[in-house]
Amino acid sequence: MRRAAERGSIAAGAGVGLRFRHHQAVIDSKPPLPWFEVHTENYMGGGAALRDLDAIRRDYAISLHGVGLSLGSAEGLDPDHLARILRVAERVEPVLVSEHLSWSISGGVYLADLLPLPLTEEALATICRHVDQTQNFLRRQILVENPSSYLRFRHSMIPEWEFLAALAVRTGCAILCDVNNIYVSAANHGWQASEYLAALPPSAIGEIHLAGHSVRQLDGGLTLSIDDHGSGVIPGVWQLYSDALSRFGPVPTLIEWDTNVPPLEILLDEAARANSFLESARSGFAHADAV
């Protein structure tokens, strides 16, 4: 099996989530980034979108990030969707292919959001089976991302960090560590973000996501943090990112900004900021190696 997410197959630099509205700007201005990430589902047809991506692909590494496979569905994977992902992967030849620790399909209905799993042995066995199936079908390792979540199930038995680590160990998949999602879920559920990071096996971390989130006021003065990817990365998430790099070493890092999408320059500024953290992590690790 191709170990695509092993360190070195993609430069441990910062990339940016690519949206349609930035296609032309990227093709014209060729910004100095090593890679872009796209949503797999946006390139399952033909026409201009795919033609643009072909052009961008000539100058940049591309990571495919899926939102629709529903790895955690009790009723199994949609073979048509798996086939669509394979077609996009064969066309784009991505450096990374990722999906989520979540589910979206039940009774043949696509619920159009990344829903949380009850963290039980049954759910773990189910998602392990589907990650195995996906990796065998795509003939490559995939990365699985920790979601942000707004609810927990009463019967969940396994902490999410242990669940994710067990998934990586059992299937050989890599982990896409979304630092913003850890921050959001920790805020919503009273978890210790540091405990989450400490439980993840550093060798399995193939990519990091950074994004903005918002805080929503609910009735009774309660709040929930919402992972809406609609603003810049906040200081607390940069700090957690720094902690993550201290533990994992330099890891390819993506800036996600999917709603209220700003001009490309703003995204490049965020990527430059991530790069400065990566630079520190590299020197820190070099120093540690020398000692």
Next chain:
Amino acid sequence: MPTLFEVQRALRRSFVEGNGDEAAAYILSDGPAPGARLDIYRNTSIGALTTALRLSYPAVHRLVGAEFFDGAAKIFIKTEPPRSAHIDEYGAAFPDFLAGFSPAASLAYLPGVARLEWALSRALHAPDAAALDMSRLFVVDAADHCRIVFVPHPSIGFIQADYPVDAIWRAVLAQDDAAMAGIDLGSGPVWLLVQRLETGVDVMRISKREWRFATQLCSGRALQAALDMAPGLDAATVLAGHFAAGRFIGYRLETAP
């Protein structure tokens, strides 16, 4: 302890059927209530699907306004939720939904505009396919020409409407009030061909006879049978036009019954 299947079924029911009691019983209720937590997901889901519909139906959105569109979309999403995660394919049933949606009944041309927009959206996302080179037909014996069955380009679509929905669509998207005011809703039916070209998706008005011939050719009917449906048509010229525009990507010969 509920099974994974039971938990997912309960959440689906809370989304689609609006009955969240069973799902709420599975959810920890410290802090915000389970219902408020479920609403975060439900609202994200409805928002994402409404956006998908708005991207496929921009002229309908402008014609009815954002508030009306969002309200109609919410009802549509509940009655016709997506069956796959390939969201570009979501919304095929929206024109029929609008046709039966009584609050929109005063805009008689709305379902026609929606059908045109769905054909355009399909064309936009259709897979790429190389056009059939006419020279590949030279090997077909003249006696067999009547048995040729063409494979249409996947972006091809046909619309017949009782109103000039192509003119309405253009005027609405261009926000051209003068053009909109100049449209004669009583000008009679239109026959339209939708296709993706190198330059983008295009809608073309063609004659009823050409439309009938082209729809037959593109629905797996053999050349002679299609010609029989369109008597008096200058078939050589029309076919040359189809080839020049790359509307076919292959052919086969119909076997004798």
